[in-house]
Amino acid sequence: MFSLALRLIAHKPLRYLVALFGISVAAGLALIQFGLYRGFRENASVLVDHTDGDVWICAQYHRNFDFPRLLGRQVLEKTRAAPGIAWAYPMLIVFAQWQFEDGRSQTVQVVGYDASQRVGGPWAMDFGTPEDLNGPGFVSVDTVSNRKLRNATTGTVGEINGIRVEVRAVTSGIRSFQGNPIVFASMETARAIGRLGADEIHYVIAGLSPGFVPQDVLPQLSSLDYVEAYSKSEFGLMAQRYWLESTGAGTALAFAALMGLIVGVVVAGQVLYTSTIEHLKEWGTLKAIGATNGQVTTAIVLQAVSWALPAHVVAGGLLWVAMQLIEGKGIHPSVDLPTYLFAGVLTVCVCVLASMLSVMRVMKVEPADVFKG
Structure with a gap:
C-alpha cells in the first residue's frame, strides 16, 4: 500500500x-x-520567572508588572520580620530615556535590584556578573536589543534621564514584552534615574524558610497596609494575563x-x-x-x-x-x-x-x- x-x-x-x-x-x-x-x-513574565524567590509583594490594586505603584516605606522591613521569611530584597521598575549625543533617545526599562545580591538581577550573562553593577551609574545592556542603543557594549558611556551611566555587563536574550531594551542597575542608580526617594521601591521579593510554603505566609503578608502578596507562579501568571488577555x-x-x-x-x-x-x-x-x-x-x-x-x-x-x-x-x-x-x-x-x-x-x-x- x-x-x-x-x-x-x-x-x-x-x-x-x-x-x-x-x-x-x-x-x-x-x-x-x-x-x-x-x-x-x-x-510578559520574564523578570518574574528568572528571579529567585517564592513570594512577590506589590502595592494594592496591582494590575501590570511593568507599570507598578510605589510600596509603603516600611513594607520591606515588615516583610523581613514576618515568620517564615528567610530573606527579602527590593526591586524597582523605571522607564526612562537613553539619550544619544545627537539629541535622539531610546526608551529603556531600567530594573533596579540590590546589586550586592543576585535577587532580581540579570542572568544569561555574556560578559560580567550581576555584582559588577554594584556602583554608581553602572548598568547592563543586552545583545538582542543593543542595536537600539547604537551597539552599546562594555565600557560604553551614556546618559539615562540625565544620569551618566557606564555599561559594565552584557546579557544575552533578555527581552521585554514591549520591545524596549532591559537595562539592569543597582537600586541607587535606578532611583537616581527615576528621581525616586532613597527608600522607595516597587516590589519586595522574598524567600521562604525551610518547611514553609507560600500559602503559609501569604495571608499575613497580605494583611500589611496597602499591599498584595502572591506566590511566584501566581505573579508570573498575572503578568502574562494582563498583556495577553487584557490587550x-x-x-x-x-x-x-x-x-x-x-x-x-x-x-x-x-x-x-x-x-x-x-x-x-x-x-x-x-x-x-x-x-x-x-x-x-x-x-x-x-x-x-x-x-x-x-x-x-x-x-x-x-x-x-x-x-x-x-x-x-x-x-x-x-x-x-x-x-x-x-x-x-x-x-x-x-x-x-x-x-x-x-x-x-x-x-x-x-x-x-x-x-x-
Missing part, C-alpha cells in the same frame, strides 16, 4: 509540489503564530494559529480529494481484484502522511527564517524541540483528518463500477 501511495503521488509530481507548498505554508503559519504566542507569554494580543495570535490549521485542513483535503477523484477507477480496480476497504483506506492515509511529514520540515524552515527576520525586535517565536515534535504530530493528524473525505468517497466505489462505461 505504501508503494502504491507513492506511485500515485509520483504520477503528477508538479501537483504534489504545489500541494506540498500550500500545506507547508499553512503549517508554518500555525507554527510561527503559536511560537509567537509562547514568546509573548515568556516575555487582546493573545486572542489575536491564537486566532491566527487556528486559521493556519483551518487552511491546512482545507488545502490538504482539497488536494487529496482531487487526487482521489482522478484515480477513482484505479481504486475501484484495486477493490475488484480483492483489496479490502481497510487496505484502500491505509493507502489514502499514507498519501496524507507523505504530504504531512515533508510539509512539517518545510514549516520548521519557515519558522527559522521568521526567527532570523524578527530577531532583536523584542518579539521572538519560542518553539522548543518537544513543541516542534508535537506540532509534527498535529500536522500529520490534520492531513489524515483531511483525507477522510477521500476515504468516504472511495468507500462508495463498487468493484463493478470499473467495468461500466
Whole structure:
C-alpha cells in the first residue's frame, strides 16, 4: 500500500509540489503564530520567572508588572520580620530615556535590584556578573536589543534621564514584552534615574524558610497596609494575563494559529480529494481484484502522511527564517524541540483528518463500477 501511495503521488509530481507548498505554508503559519504566542507569554513574565524567590509583594490594586505603584516605606522591613521569611530584597521598575549625543533617545526599562545580591538581577550573562553593577551609574545592556542603543557594549558611556551611566555587563536574550531594551542597575542608580526617594521601591521579593510554603505566609503578608502578596507562579501568571488577555494580543495570535490549521485542513483535503477523484477507477480496480476497504483506506492515509511529514520540515524552515527576520525586535517565536515534535504530530493528524473525505468517497466505489462505461 505504501508503494502504491507513492506511485500515485509520483504520477503528477508538479501537483504534489504545489500541494506540498500550500500545506507547508499553512503549517508554518500555525507554527510561527503559536511560537509567537509562547514568546509573548515568556516575555510578559520574564523578570518574574528568572528571579529567585517564592513570594512577590506589590502595592494594592496591582494590575501590570511593568507599570507598578510605589510600596509603603516600611513594607520591606515588615516583610523581613514576618515568620517564615528567610530573606527579602527590593526591586524597582523605571522607564526612562537613553539619550544619544545627537539629541535622539531610546526608551529603556531600567530594573533596579540590590546589586550586592543576585535577587532580581540579570542572568544569561555574556560578559560580567550581576555584582559588577554594584556602583554608581553602572548598568547592563543586552545583545538582542543593543542595536537600539547604537551597539552599546562594555565600557560604553551614556546618559539615562540625565544620569551618566557606564555599561559594565552584557546579557544575552533578555527581552521585554514591549520591545524596549532591559537595562539592569543597582537600586541607587535606578532611583537616581527615576528621581525616586532613597527608600522607595516597587516590589519586595522574598524567600521562604525551610518547611514553609507560600500559602503559609501569604495571608499575613497580605494583611500589611496597602499591599498584595502572591506566590511566584501566581505573579508570573498575572503578568502574562494582563498583556495577553487584557490587550487582546493573545486572542489575536491564537486566532491566527487556528486559521493556519483551518487552511491546512482545507488545502490538504482539497488536494487529496482531487487526487482521489482522478484515480477513482484505479481504486475501484484495486477493490475488484480483492483489496479490502481497510487496505484502500491505509493507502489514502499514507498519501496524507507523505504530504504531512515533508510539509512539517518545510514549516520548521519557515519558522527559522521568521526567527532570523524578527530577531532583536523584542518579539521572538519560542518553539522548543518537544513543541516542534508535537506540532509534527498535529500536522500529520490534520492531513489524515483531511483525507477522510477521500476515504468516504472511495468507500462508495463498487468493484463493478470499473467495468461500466
